[in-house]
Amino acid sequence: MLETSNLECVRGNRTIFRDVSFAVRPGDCFRLTGPNGSGKTSLLRMLCGLLSPARGTICWKGAAIDTPDGEYFSVMTYIGHRHGVKDELTALENLRVSSGLHGIEISRESAAAALERMGLGGRENLPARFLSEGERRRVALARLRICRTSLWLLDEVMASLDRASMESVQLMLADHLAAGGMAIVATHQEMNFSNGRFQRIELAA
């Protein structure tokens, strides 16, 4: 499980948030809310080790996340605003490459199946520059279906998705939580689940 204590974020001379502490246990979903500029993205970037906190600690199963040989980075998936989908590669190649970058080999068939389930059937061999923003985001999200990591950190992933895909993402999230996964989702959209413990972290402006 993921535990943070007294996290403080300073950007430039400004303290964006301080004393943020929470613990995520298997089956928990945290919805991260707050006005623009309240540090949602900064908090998620801290949780995935891209930004070091000015103060406070982040621990995975009791050990700091940046412990050498720790397993944290192989059980965590972060999908940010900039989702890393390359224009020149096809949807299928993008998915296989992004899993490959994390050291996980996936077959052409399972990649195609994951894209199909994200509603991209028939478009898997189209270069990503011909896909709309929402479709590109779905290509990025398809990795969640395949890599089966236990902690998902999602930053505004619902943005530019249509209603049907938003529902399918929520369904995917619900399955993930039911299987004992954990998620922290920064979003302005309401999310409703029937199962899973559902909590909220509100960052003040």
Added chain:
Amino acid sequence: MNRPSYIVMFRWVVWREIVLAWRRKSDVLSTLAFFVIVVSLFPLGMDPDSRVLRTIAPGVVWVSALLASMLALGRLFASDYADGTLEQMLIAPQPLGLIVAGKLLAQWLVTGLPLVLISPLLGLQFGLSTEGTRLMAVSLFAGVPALTLIGAIGAALTLGIRGGGVLLALIVLPLCIPVLVFGAGGNMALVGAVLALTVVFAPWAAASALRVAVE
């Protein structure tokens, strides 16, 4: 859950870079064309005395190779930085140095190797002997990867900075002087030594610089 594997990661990084280069052929070809044109300007602009040309040939080809590899450096991390792929590389479970090494290997295959392969043809313009051409090609073969490796550190340091291109040249060109001196002088042992040193250290140095740039 599958265990992440270093080999799988390395293979995908190299594959991806090569495919991307293939689909943006103009980038690769423009570097090569730049190299050919700059080298060709010297025989045209100078006294066509073959002795003079023969003496300056290795130096001219080396300086042009250095400038051409500088052109390719600006793109090394920029597009991955812009679209978020670089963040994903930073949080991958494998060491970032290994990912950078994979990128650089691919970069050398798509831009460095063609420079080396075309250099004997350019040697003809300077009336180089077979022996001289061979020496030049071999020194470029060992030296160009060293230039790319040193350049990668500069590219990582200047990532995301406005007007980074000029700064990149100011940082990287002085660092490349030893390689240039040894390479153009045909001192293969020292070029090899610099290459060995940079292969070991440059990917890790570039990786540390990337972490700072992304934060």
